[in-house]
Amino acid sequence: MAHVFALLLLPFAWLYAGVMHVRNWLYDTGLKASATFATPIITVGNLRAGGTGKTPHVAWLVQQLRQAGQQPAILSRGYGRQTQGYILADNQATATSIGDEPLQHYQDFQGQVPVAVCENRRTGLETLLRAQPAVTTVVLDDAYQHRRVQPQLSILLTEQQRPFYQDYVLPAGRLRESRRGAARADVVIVTKCNPALSSAEQAGITARIQRYSRPRVPVLFSTYTYGSPVPVGDGNRPAGPEIVLLTGIAQPGPLREYLAQAGYQITHHVAFADHHAFTSADLTAVAKQLRPGQCVFTTQKDAVRLLEPGLRQQVASLPVFYIPIQVQFLADGAAQLQQLLSPLFQPHAVV
Template sequence: MPHFLAFLLLPFAWLYATVLHVRNWLYDKGIKESARFAIPVISVGNLRAGGTGKTPHVAWLVRELQVLGQQPAILSRGYGRRTRGYVEADATATAATIGDEPLQHYQDFQGQVPVVVCENRRTGLEKLFRQEPPPTVVVLDDAYQHRRVQPTLNILLTEQQRPFYQDYVLPAGRLRESRGGARRADAVIITKCAPDLTASQQAASAARVRRYTRSAVPVLFSAYRYGAPVAVGGAARVESPEVVLLTGIAQPGPLREYLAGAGYQITHHAAFADHHTFTAADIAAVAGQLRPGQSVFTTQKDAVRLLEPALQAAVAALPIFYIPIQVEFLADGAAQLQQLLSPLFQPHAVV
């Protein structure tokens, strides 16, 4: 957003921030009720709207919880779905019924981890815990501002290139609430970092984050590791380094940088808004950009929307591949996060 426009919008941002500050104050003082649960609830969220890497970090957490011998479940609002209320993912789920990110989780864990969507996380948790057998821990995807639930562990994500401490509240910036909201975090993860981020650079960023958090809160750093292309359409392998990129995510920049560094040449980028609902016309337009031997690259989150029933025939006719990503922590970040997880499942001494 141009600086002059952001300046003009500042009064509206101040008004919005004030409303949210009053709301948060009511929850902090107990005037508005925030439910606590006996079973651990881990929230992963952000202050900035869109694109901080919640989905791969939720997946990392779920895998770690499985290593700890837990039976985790994932609860999301299900942004972009065309349903309402409590819906549990199954083999018939689509992006339209549960949302693209929950569907990605369901597919990643091959249905072995319960994935549930419910716009009211408190209602969703209550129903999840009544299941037999109930999960031993629930990971809330994108629930940092959902104050009706008090998480056992509150993890805040912020991008290295767009940290919350350099941003402003909507509409002057992209923050959902003021920077002071970071004080609720039990850990902060600076995401999408360069793998070679130096210790001094990490220390400088951590110091700026700690202006807004509680003093003992750890500040961790993570990067993406990209995998080999996975076929979505009709081709079995990538034939040429020249590719057409198709994205409907908030921040495609890191993927573009990775592809360039890996030797791919992007001849055309069909960039859509985050959670875009692809149409047959979109697919036809992308097909029209393909040259002989070229492939279409996309993200895994986009791929689940491309495989909606109405698009499957068109997608199957094209050489489409998604680039998988996994989270890797810098320095001892993984060990620090594991140290926060383990105590959640240790029995408490009886006094």
């Protein structure tokens, strides 16, 4: 039935794809200008709407840049925030003021990495670089379609289970633009992979991606590693294997699979849409699902929103834990990506 519905929406998808094609053509030909900056700009984004793993990949990238002696900053539009304009994160920032993902980045790096939000990335970059002169590079989070800025390195993410080459443009599918948009990428990362993905399977996926990307653009593969539960509310560690899962993310499937493999039993999954703004009533409903000895597991991104000022007291009384995740590349993917980063910061000879 879903397939039939998607076919009915194809004419609208073709119309939307046509509009996006014209927009991209205007930028490609220079009829619409893309701003360039002396400071290296790195874009991380996707073709598909919804969670492809941008947040942990941005965190990995920023960590690598810091280890290489750079002073990176992160700029996002701050999806889901209830504010407008340019805002630089500080200790008073909340998910409401800057968005859940920027707040997560700010907390992850303990304020040592400037994190800013602005719906106009060009204005945001100009303001950020003027206010933070020590910054040596800026990572643009979720800005693959933001053509008003020309990045020095464009990183495209696509999920193994939902690759862009098997999807269609909105509303028939989930693509923000046609598959041909992959041609702008300098590197493609296939995310949330099975750690046991074979070389033959990787080669098959790479061949399908390279039908749309530029010749010889690297295709890398990454997976998630999960850490021990971190307390958000009451309790130092989970009491038993039975849990209630609370998520407000686009793709909770990988987390569910990990928890099952780790021996946890999900007795109830309270699932909301991506970036859901949790309410007191939501937490009350979750508390009613808890049985003696059970706890609530969630994601770090969700935990950021659960700790909004109006919810902290209620969360503090519940046994809530988040599961941290980190990106790990298969084969030599990390080394290949580091090789792509290093030329951005090598000194150039003065002529």
